[in-house]
Amino acid sequence: MTAQPPQTAQTAQTAQPPQIARRPLTYDAVVGLAAADPAVVGLVLKGSRAHEGMTTEHSDHDLYVVLADGATTALTGLAGHRTPELDLVVLSLDEFRAAGMPGFERYALARARVVLDRLDGGIARMLAAKARLDPDEAFRDAGGWLDAYANSLYRSVKNHRDGHPLAARLDAADSVRFLLELLFALDRRPRPYNKYLEWELARFPLPGWDTARLLAAVDRVSATGDVSAQRRLFTRVEPVARAAGHGAVLDAWGEDLELMRPE
Secondary structure (H helix, E strand, O other): OOOOOOOOHHHHHHOOOHHHHOOOOOHHHHHHHHHOOOOEEEEEEEHHHHOOOOOOOOOOEEEEEEEOOOOOOHHHHHOOOEOOOEEEEEEEHHHHHHOOOOOOOHHHHHOOEEEEEOOOOHHHHHHHHHOOOOHHHHHHHHHHHHHHHHHHHHHHHHHHHOOOHHHHHHHHHHHHHHHHHHHHHHOOOOOOOHHHHHHHHHHOOOOOOOHHHHHHHHHHHHHHOOHHHHHHHHHHHHHHHHHOOOHHHHHOOHHHHHHHOOO
């Protein structure tokens, strides 16, 4: 008999339990397995399939499998599974509660869809908490994003003045990123990924902002670095930021504010 090589730590992690390996790893199959497993307390679908109207033929299923803390289940063998159809994250309830708080995943979870909730709405409440920045967090973040926005705007205008068109356009594009972070923080919301920006604003407009005009300004500034457009946008942002209590951030720029305002 030929001796079998010992199982390494790597193969132990990637090997799937027989009862799971026999089934095709489709979204429906995993949902069925999870629904039959008492260790699973929640299933959460994120990404394009959680955004109505955004699904395409290329969309996979991004699924969180949430396990009770300390639970042992064969489903842990699926952690990290990724195919063009299915992307799985298997994690404990404590890990799920902390996911995106803060972090890049926050927006995805803020707009995620609950597939299974065995905690009497507890999974849904966790998602709702991720969708809303607390007041102190929002104020702190908004101040930082405002300063970053002003910095990129100032650099863009100055580079345009000094004959550096590429640098001016790049700084303008940076300013748009910081501006969007600022505006969503002021509304105590995580900024959507670029893919979902129009989707988000069409369904959940920013208070006090005309969505079509804002998107048109963002499009023009990011595409061309138009200095006049940047300055007009700043005249809209400045009073909003001051009304939210961030005047000191702007006043720290002193006379340089005049370069950001329309001539």
